Amino acid sequence: MTTEQLKLRSMIVTALFAAIICVLAQLIIPLPLVPITGQTLAIGLAATILGARYGTISVLLYLVIGASGVPVFAEFSGGISKLIGPTGGFLVGFIPGTFIMGYYMEKTSFTFKNAMIANTIGMFIILAFGTTWLKISADLSWTAAFAGGFTPFIIVGLIKAALASWIGVLVRSRLVTAKLLLPIKPIVKEESI
Template structure:
Protein backbone atom coordinates (compact mmCIF):
# COMPACT_ATOMS: atom_id res chain seq x y z
CA UNK A 1 0.00 0.00 0.00
CA UNK A 2 1.43 3.38 -0.97
CA UNK A 3 1.82 6.26 1.45
CA UNK A 4 -1.21 8.20 0.15
CA UNK A 5 -3.47 5.21 0.83
CA UNK A 6 -1.94 4.76 4.28
CA UNK A 7 -2.46 8.44 5.03
CA UNK A 8 -6.08 8.26 3.82
CA UNK A 9 -6.74 5.26 6.07
CA UNK A 10 -5.25 7.08 9.04
CA UNK A 11 -7.36 10.17 8.32
CA UNK A 12 -10.50 8.03 8.11
CA UNK A 13 -9.54 6.32 11.39
CA UNK A 14 -8.90 9.77 12.90
CA UNK A 15 -12.39 10.92 11.85
CA UNK A 16 -13.90 7.78 13.37
CA UNK A 17 -11.99 8.38 16.60
CA UNK A 18 -13.23 11.99 16.63
CA UNK A 19 -16.76 10.58 16.43
CA UNK A 20 -15.97 8.31 19.39
CA UNK A 21 -14.89 11.36 21.41
CA UNK A 22 -18.16 13.11 20.46
CA UNK A 23 -20.22 10.11 21.56
CA UNK A 24 -18.40 9.43 24.83
CA UNK A 25 -18.58 13.13 25.70
CA UNK A 26 -22.30 12.66 26.23
CA UNK A 27 -21.68 10.40 29.23
CA UNK A 28 -21.89 12.93 32.07
CA UNK A 29 -22.04 12.78 35.84
CA UNK A 30 -23.05 16.30 36.92
CA UNK A 31 -21.18 18.00 39.75
CA UNK A 32 -21.58 21.61 40.96
CA UNK A 33 -18.59 23.26 39.22
CA UNK A 34 -17.16 20.83 36.65
CA UNK A 35 -18.93 17.59 35.62
CA UNK A 36 -17.27 14.19 35.24
CA UNK A 37 -17.52 13.32 31.56
CA UNK A 38 -16.52 10.61 29.13
CA UNK A 39 -14.49 13.13 27.13
CA UNK A 40 -11.26 12.53 29.02
CA UNK A 41 -11.72 8.77 28.77
CA UNK A 42 -12.24 9.12 25.01
CA UNK A 43 -9.18 11.36 24.57
CA UNK A 44 -7.04 8.78 26.37
CA UNK A 45 -8.39 5.89 24.30
CA UNK A 46 -7.96 7.77 21.02
CA UNK A 47 -4.43 8.99 21.80
CA UNK A 48 -3.43 5.48 22.85
CA UNK A 49 -4.76 4.05 19.60
CA UNK A 50 -3.58 6.73 17.18
CA UNK A 51 -0.39 8.11 18.72
CA UNK A 52 0.68 11.74 18.97
CA UNK A 53 0.04 13.06 15.45
CA UNK A 54 -3.38 11.59 14.70
CA UNK A 55 -4.54 11.55 18.33
CA UNK A 56 -3.84 15.28 18.54
CA UNK A 57 -5.61 15.80 15.21
CA UNK A 58 -8.71 13.93 16.48
CA UNK A 59 -8.75 16.10 19.62
CA UNK A 60 -8.35 19.26 17.57
CA UNK A 61 -11.18 18.21 15.25
CA UNK A 62 -13.37 17.61 18.30
CA UNK A 63 -12.62 21.11 19.59
CA UNK A 64 -13.33 22.66 16.16
CA UNK A 65 -16.62 20.79 15.78
CA UNK A 66 -17.75 22.04 19.16
CA UNK A 67 -16.45 25.57 18.60
CA UNK A 68 -18.51 26.01 15.42
CA UNK A 69 -21.63 25.07 17.34
CA UNK A 70 -22.10 21.36 16.69
CA UNK A 71 -23.35 19.95 20.01
CA UNK A 72 -20.48 17.53 20.65
CA UNK A 73 -19.38 18.75 24.07
CA UNK A 74 -20.83 17.19 27.21
CA UNK A 75 -24.58 17.55 27.59
CA UNK A 76 -24.95 18.00 23.82
CA UNK A 77 -23.53 21.51 24.10
CA UNK A 78 -21.44 23.38 21.59
CA UNK A 79 -20.33 26.84 20.55
CA UNK A 80 -17.73 29.34 21.59
CA UNK A 81 -19.62 30.02 24.82
CA UNK A 82 -18.62 26.60 26.13
CA UNK A 83 -14.97 27.12 25.20
CA UNK A 84 -14.73 30.53 26.85
CA UNK A 85 -16.76 29.34 29.86
CA UNK A 86 -15.37 27.79 33.05
CA UNK A 87 -14.90 24.31 31.55
CA UNK A 88 -13.21 25.54 28.36
CA UNK A 89 -9.72 24.98 29.73
CA UNK A 90 -10.39 21.28 30.13
CA UNK A 91 -11.43 21.12 26.47
CA UNK A 92 -8.33 23.05 25.37
CA UNK A 93 -6.28 20.72 27.57
CA UNK A 94 -7.34 17.73 25.47
CA UNK A 95 -5.01 18.79 22.65
CA UNK A 96 -1.70 18.73 24.58
CA UNK A 97 -2.98 15.73 26.53
CA UNK A 98 -3.48 13.70 23.35
CA UNK A 99 -0.05 14.72 22.08
CA UNK A 100 1.69 13.84 25.36
CA UNK A 101 -0.02 10.45 25.65
CA UNK A 102 0.81 9.52 22.06
CA UNK A 103 4.36 10.89 22.24
CA UNK A 104 5.13 9.01 25.45
CA UNK A 105 3.92 5.76 23.90
CA UNK A 106 5.85 6.36 20.68
CA UNK A 107 9.06 7.00 22.64
CA UNK A 108 8.58 3.95 24.89
CA UNK A 109 6.30 1.20 23.57
CA UNK A 110 2.61 0.57 23.15
CA UNK A 111 2.13 -1.69 26.18
CA UNK A 112 -0.59 -1.53 28.79
CA UNK A 113 1.85 -0.43 31.51
CA UNK A 114 3.30 2.39 29.40
CA UNK A 115 -0.22 3.36 28.31
CA UNK A 116 -1.33 3.57 31.96
CA UNK A 117 1.62 5.84 32.77
CA UNK A 118 0.96 7.98 29.66
CA UNK A 119 -2.76 8.27 30.38
CA UNK A 120 -2.26 9.22 34.02
CA UNK A 121 0.22 11.90 32.94
CA UNK A 122 -2.33 13.00 30.34
CA UNK A 123 -5.11 13.21 32.92
CA UNK A 124 -2.89 15.40 35.11
CA UNK A 125 -2.16 17.67 32.13
CA UNK A 126 -5.88 18.07 31.38
CA UNK A 127 -6.70 18.76 35.03
CA UNK A 128 -3.86 21.27 35.38
CA UNK A 129 -4.75 23.25 32.26
CA UNK A 130 -8.45 23.11 33.10
CA UNK A 131 -7.88 24.24 36.68
CA UNK A 132 -5.69 27.18 35.69
CA UNK A 133 -8.28 28.24 33.11
CA UNK A 134 -11.10 27.77 35.64
CA UNK A 135 -9.27 29.97 38.13
CA UNK A 136 -8.87 32.75 35.57
CA UNK A 137 -12.30 32.59 33.88
CA UNK A 138 -14.33 32.08 37.07
CA UNK A 139 -12.14 34.53 39.01
CA UNK A 140 -11.53 31.98 41.76
CA UNK A 141 -8.75 31.73 44.28
CA UNK A 142 -6.14 29.07 43.60
CA UNK A 143 -7.55 27.03 46.48
CA UNK A 144 -11.11 27.24 45.18
CA UNK A 145 -9.99 26.38 41.65
CA UNK A 146 -7.96 23.41 42.91
CA UNK A 147 -10.80 22.16 45.09
CA UNK A 148 -13.37 22.61 42.32
CA UNK A 149 -11.43 21.66 39.21
CA UNK A 150 -8.63 19.30 40.23
CA UNK A 151 -8.97 17.53 43.56
CA UNK A 152 -12.37 15.87 42.98
CA UNK A 153 -11.19 14.40 39.69
CA UNK A 154 -7.85 12.84 40.64
CA UNK A 155 -9.19 9.39 41.58
CA UNK A 156 -11.69 9.36 38.72
CA UNK A 157 -8.89 10.50 36.39
CA UNK A 158 -6.64 7.63 37.44
CA UNK A 159 -9.48 5.13 36.94
CA UNK A 160 -10.23 6.62 33.50
CA UNK A 161 -6.50 6.57 32.70
CA UNK A 162 -6.22 2.85 33.46
CA UNK A 163 -9.40 2.07 31.51
CA UNK A 164 -8.34 4.22 28.54
CA UNK A 165 -4.93 2.55 28.51
CA UNK A 166 -6.32 -0.96 28.53
CA UNK A 167 -9.05 -0.29 25.94
CA UNK A 168 -6.70 1.75 23.76
CA UNK A 169 -4.04 -0.97 23.65
CA UNK A 170 -6.61 -3.71 22.97
CA UNK A 171 -8.12 -1.75 20.06
CA UNK A 172 -4.69 -0.68 18.76
CA UNK A 173 -3.46 -4.29 18.75
CA UNK A 174 -6.59 -5.43 16.90
CA UNK A 175 -6.24 -2.66 14.31
CA UNK A 176 -2.57 -3.61 13.87
CA UNK A 177 -3.53 -7.27 13.42
CA UNK A 178 -5.99 -6.27 10.71
CA UNK A 179 -3.36 -4.06 9.02
CA UNK A 180 -5.57 -1.01 9.50
CA UNK A 181 -3.22 1.15 11.58
CA UNK A 182 -0.32 3.00 10.00
CA UNK A 183 0.64 5.43 12.76
Protein backbone atom coordinates in the same frame (compact mmCIF):
# COMPACT_ATOMS: atom_id res chain seq x y z
CA MET B 1 -1.11 -2.14 0.51
CA THR B 2 0.65 1.14 -0.24
CA THR B 3 1.71 3.71 2.33
CA GLU B 4 -0.82 6.16 0.86
CA GLN B 5 -3.63 3.68 1.43
CA LEU B 6 -2.49 3.14 5.02
CA LYS B 7 -2.35 6.91 5.57
CA LEU B 8 -5.88 7.27 4.19
CA ARG B 9 -7.11 4.55 6.52
CA SER B 10 -5.36 6.27 9.43
CA MET B 11 -7.12 9.54 8.57
CA ILE B 12 -10.48 7.76 8.43
CA VAL B 13 -9.86 6.20 11.85
CA THR B 14 -8.84 9.68 13.09
CA ALA B 15 -12.17 11.13 11.94
CA LEU B 16 -13.98 8.22 13.59
CA PHE B 17 -12.20 9.04 16.85
CA ALA B 18 -13.45 12.62 16.68
CA ALA B 19 -16.94 11.11 16.48
CA ILE B 20 -16.20 8.76 19.40
CA ILE B 21 -15.13 11.77 21.50
CA CYS B 22 -18.43 13.49 20.55
CA VAL B 23 -20.42 10.48 21.74
CA LEU B 24 -18.50 9.80 24.97
CA ALA B 25 -18.72 13.50 25.90
CA GLN B 26 -22.42 12.92 26.51
CA LEU B 27 -21.77 10.39 29.32
CA ILE B 28 -22.04 12.71 32.32
CA ILE B 29 -21.94 12.56 36.12
CA PRO B 30 -22.96 16.07 37.25
CA LEU B 31 -20.90 17.90 39.89
CA PRO B 32 -21.34 21.51 41.10
CA LEU B 33 -18.62 23.31 39.08
CA VAL B 34 -17.33 20.84 36.48
CA PRO B 35 -19.10 17.57 35.55
CA ILE B 36 -17.32 14.24 35.13
CA THR B 37 -17.66 13.21 31.48
CA GLY B 38 -16.52 10.46 29.15
CA GLN B 39 -14.49 13.01 27.18
CA THR B 40 -11.23 12.32 28.95
CA LEU B 41 -11.69 8.57 28.50
CA ALA B 42 -12.12 9.20 24.77
CA ILE B 43 -9.08 11.50 24.73
CA GLY B 44 -6.98 8.79 26.41
CA LEU B 45 -8.22 6.22 23.89
CA ALA B 46 -7.39 8.53 20.98
CA ALA B 47 -3.85 9.13 22.23
CA THR B 48 -3.24 5.46 23.09
CA ILE B 49 -4.62 4.09 19.85
CA LEU B 50 -3.65 6.79 17.35
CA GLY B 51 -0.46 8.23 18.82
CA ALA B 52 0.58 11.88 19.00
CA ARG B 53 -0.15 13.12 15.48
CA TYR B 54 -3.45 11.45 14.62
CA GLY B 55 -4.70 11.54 18.22
CA THR B 56 -4.13 15.30 18.41
CA ILE B 57 -5.76 15.79 15.00
CA SER B 58 -8.86 13.91 16.21
CA VAL B 59 -9.05 16.16 19.28
CA LEU B 60 -8.58 19.31 17.18
CA LEU B 61 -11.33 18.13 14.84
CA TYR B 62 -13.62 17.55 17.82
CA LEU B 63 -12.89 21.01 19.23
CA VAL B 64 -13.44 22.71 15.86
CA ILE B 65 -16.76 20.91 15.42
CA GLY B 66 -17.84 21.96 18.92
CA ALA B 67 -16.57 25.54 18.60
CA SER B 68 -18.51 25.95 15.36
CA GLY B 69 -21.72 25.43 17.32
CA VAL B 70 -22.47 21.74 16.80
CA PRO B 71 -23.64 20.41 20.21
CA VAL B 72 -20.87 17.86 20.76
CA PHE B 73 -19.46 19.13 24.05
CA ALA B 74 -20.79 17.82 27.38
CA GLU B 75 -24.55 18.12 27.90
CA PHE B 76 -25.09 18.55 24.14
CA SER B 77 -23.56 22.02 24.17
CA GLY B 78 -21.41 23.76 21.60
CA GLY B 79 -20.08 27.12 20.53
CA ILE B 80 -16.99 29.19 21.11
CA SER B 81 -18.42 30.32 24.47
CA LYS B 82 -17.69 26.83 25.84
CA LEU B 83 -13.99 27.26 25.03
CA ILE B 84 -13.80 30.54 26.92
CA GLY B 85 -16.22 29.58 29.71
CA PRO B 86 -15.28 27.99 33.06
CA THR B 87 -14.72 24.50 31.55
CA GLY B 88 -12.82 25.79 28.51
CA GLY B 89 -9.44 25.10 30.07
CA PHE B 90 -10.22 21.39 30.21
CA LEU B 91 -11.21 21.41 26.54
CA VAL B 92 -8.08 23.31 25.48
CA GLY B 93 -5.98 21.06 27.75
CA PHE B 94 -7.06 18.10 25.62
CA ILE B 95 -4.66 19.29 22.89
CA PRO B 96 -1.34 19.20 24.80
CA GLY B 97 -2.57 16.27 26.91
CA THR B 98 -3.27 14.14 23.84
CA PHE B 99 -0.06 15.11 22.10
CA ILE B 100 2.12 14.35 25.13
CA MET B 101 0.34 11.03 25.82
CA GLY B 102 0.76 9.95 22.20
CA TYR B 103 4.34 11.18 22.03
CA TYR B 104 5.27 9.25 25.18
CA MET B 105 3.74 6.08 23.74
CA GLU B 106 5.57 6.52 20.44
CA LYS B 107 8.92 7.05 22.16
CA THR B 108 8.50 4.03 24.41
CA SER B 109 6.11 1.29 23.28
CA PHE B 110 2.40 0.59 23.11
CA THR B 111 2.16 -1.55 26.24
CA PHE B 112 -0.29 -1.29 29.13
CA LYS B 113 2.41 -0.03 31.51
CA ASN B 114 3.53 2.75 29.17
CA ALA B 115 -0.06 3.59 28.29
CA MET B 116 -0.94 3.91 31.98
CA ILE B 117 2.02 6.23 32.56
CA ALA B 118 1.09 8.30 29.50
CA ASN B 119 -2.59 8.50 30.39
CA THR B 120 -1.80 9.51 33.98
CA ILE B 121 0.53 12.27 32.75
CA GLY B 122 -2.13 13.39 30.26
CA MET B 123 -4.79 13.44 32.98
CA PHE B 124 -2.68 15.76 35.14
CA ILE B 125 -1.95 18.04 32.16
CA ILE B 126 -5.68 18.34 31.36
CA LEU B 127 -6.54 18.94 35.03
CA ALA B 128 -3.80 21.59 35.33
CA PHE B 129 -5.10 23.48 32.28
CA GLY B 130 -8.69 23.15 33.45
CA THR B 131 -8.04 24.21 37.03
CA THR B 132 -5.95 27.20 35.98
CA TRP B 133 -8.62 28.42 33.56
CA LEU B 134 -11.40 27.73 36.11
CA LYS B 135 -9.56 29.93 38.62
CA ILE B 136 -9.16 32.75 36.09
CA SER B 137 -12.57 32.62 34.40
CA ALA B 138 -14.65 32.12 37.55
CA ASP B 139 -12.42 34.45 39.63
CA LEU B 140 -11.87 31.76 42.26
CA SER B 141 -9.09 31.35 44.80
CA TRP B 142 -6.56 28.61 44.07
CA THR B 143 -8.06 26.58 46.91
CA ALA B 144 -11.57 26.82 45.47
CA ALA B 145 -10.31 26.10 41.93
CA PHE B 146 -8.46 22.97 43.12
CA ALA B 147 -11.48 21.87 45.17
CA GLY B 148 -13.82 22.27 42.19
CA GLY B 149 -11.62 21.45 39.20
CA PHE B 150 -8.82 19.14 40.31
CA THR B 151 -9.33 17.12 43.48
CA PRO B 152 -12.70 15.49 42.59
CA PHE B 153 -11.28 14.17 39.32
CA ILE B 154 -8.11 12.41 40.47
CA ILE B 155 -9.58 9.00 41.39
CA VAL B 156 -12.02 8.97 38.48
CA GLY B 157 -9.20 10.16 36.20
CA LEU B 158 -6.98 7.26 37.27
CA ILE B 159 -9.83 4.81 36.61
CA LYS B 160 -10.36 6.32 33.15
CA ALA B 161 -6.59 6.24 32.53
CA ALA B 162 -6.53 2.51 33.33
CA LEU B 163 -9.53 1.85 31.08
CA ALA B 164 -8.07 3.92 28.22
CA SER B 165 -4.75 2.10 28.60
CA TRP B 166 -6.22 -1.39 28.66
CA ILE B 167 -8.77 -0.87 25.88
CA GLY B 168 -6.44 1.36 23.86
CA VAL B 169 -3.51 -1.05 23.70
CA LEU B 170 -5.83 -3.92 22.78
CA VAL B 171 -7.69 -1.99 20.06
CA ARG B 172 -4.48 -0.47 18.68
CA SER B 173 -2.85 -3.89 18.21
CA ARG B 174 -5.96 -5.13 16.41
CA LEU B 175 -6.13 -2.07 14.13
CA VAL B 176 -2.44 -2.41 13.24
CA THR B 177 -2.93 -6.13 12.52
CA ALA B 178 -5.95 -5.29 10.32
CA LYS B 179 -3.77 -2.68 8.55
CA LEU B 180 -6.10 0.14 9.52
CA LEU B 181 -3.28 1.98 11.31
CA LEU B 182 0.37 2.45 10.54
CA PRO B 183 2.59 0.75 13.11
CA ILE B 184 4.72 3.19 15.09
CA LYS B 185 7.99 1.82 16.28
CA PRO B 186 9.76 3.54 19.17
CA ILE B 187 13.05 5.20 18.34
CA VAL B 188 15.91 3.36 19.99
CA LYS B 189 19.17 5.23 20.23
CA GLU B 190 22.19 3.19 19.28
CA GLU B 191 25.09 3.37 21.65
CA SER B 192 28.38 4.35 20.11
CA ILE B 193 31.23 1.90 20.50
